[in-house]
Amino acid sequence: MEVLVGIGEYRVANPPSWVVTRGLGSCVGVTIYNSIGRVGGLAHVMLPSSKDFRSFTNPYKFADLAVRALYNEVRRNGGPQGLQAKLVGGARMFSYRNEAAGFDIGTRNVLEVRNALAQLGVRVIAEEIGGSWGRTAILDVATGQVLVKTVGKGELVI
């Protein structure tokens, strides 16, 4: 079964299923996978931090709140042991004039996702990030492997 994750959403599933999110640009797709309980999920993060915003309706578009929610859900379904994360996306699709190196949305998204995972004690075991191109991420919940597709730059599994 294919489970589609929209922008600012997260989904958790059991095998046999694939959790899919399309067209990650500066957005980051985070997977948290429990290899023992064979449960995994994916969040599509759009913005680095909810603290930059005074009000919002959907908390799951922010790295800090989405990662925590995804973690809780995976943990609830498969326990706290053996959780591993992978990151996809965080690109810089446009070269903005007044954007100093390292301050682009993609890079900041990646940093905040890593921070949030570190606080929760979840290890990042693979990343396919950066550059200036989009990526589609497909998590195979049976194995924890993530297939990354691009437009014209091939595909790979992390």
Next chain:
Amino acid sequence: MRDEKRDRYEQRVTELAIAELDALNEIGNIGSGNAATALSQLLGARVQMSLPRTAVCTLEEACAALSHDGGVGIGVEVEFSGGLAGTMMLTLTEDSALELVSQFAMLSGKGLEDSMVHSALMEVGNIISCSFVTALSDFLSAQGKPSPPMFVHDYFEAFVCNALAHGADGVDEVLVFTTELKVAEKALAGELVFMPSPETYMGILKGLQVTEGVEEDV
């Protein structure tokens, strides 16, 4: 943006009345009318732009609405700074981008990987964006300084989201004008998008109040 200003903006956006949306539609109409004329001159073909739709929505709603269901296309973005600030973006599916470019005799038979085709699409996006903002500039008596156009060819979601996230400036509710294009009677799959910065959006509302006041006096 200062917090006080941001509060006011958010309050305004969420309290938008139908009448204001109508007035905002009119602003979009002024911009797209000018943009259609400019594009028509550039292509030497008849160009029609639909009446712009004005939407007030969250950032991810705007992205989803412009993502062409996971499809791939081209985007040309121009950033405006100064008193009239915001993001303008022309998006087109690959087929429609080629359809548009085929209007230029000197580019016939060339594909999307050709650098002169990129340059032509950038210039189309640039001219549409600049003429849209010029019309608004006259109406609002505010000036916008454009960036050179930026070109991208990728998943719609990937670049639309990046542009909106970059322009958000700490505000989750955005005002987006979108309009559809018809060139030589053929509808193009894509949109012309204008997202004013939060401060400019406040300025637009202020400008509207002035106009409404004048109308009441008549």
Next chain:
Amino acid sequence: MSKRILVVDDAAFMRMMLSDLLTKAGFEVVGQAENGVVAVSKYKELQPDLVTMDITMPEMDGIQAVKQIRAYDPKARIVMCSAMGQQNMVMDAIQSGARDFIVKPFDPPRVTQAVSKALA
């Protein structure tokens, strides 16, 4: 002898269109530049009779380039070509020494007329 023109625009496509238009109108396009820095150095190298200058460009914008070219050659004849027709941009351009201002997209007779007038 036909007048020699330097075409400055960051878009290769626009340089091609403008060069084509000017050549057909009987002018000689002696060079092209994609930003203000290249424009200034090409001006010194080629000594053209006239420059068409875009405004929004990376590296150095057209207004800065006009100022530098005019500082080097106070008699330099420059016609601005910009997609932005805002009043303040036109004023900036004229004050920095441009002879005329054309709003993109180009209407060919308007370009020919502006260029001929600036050369007169």
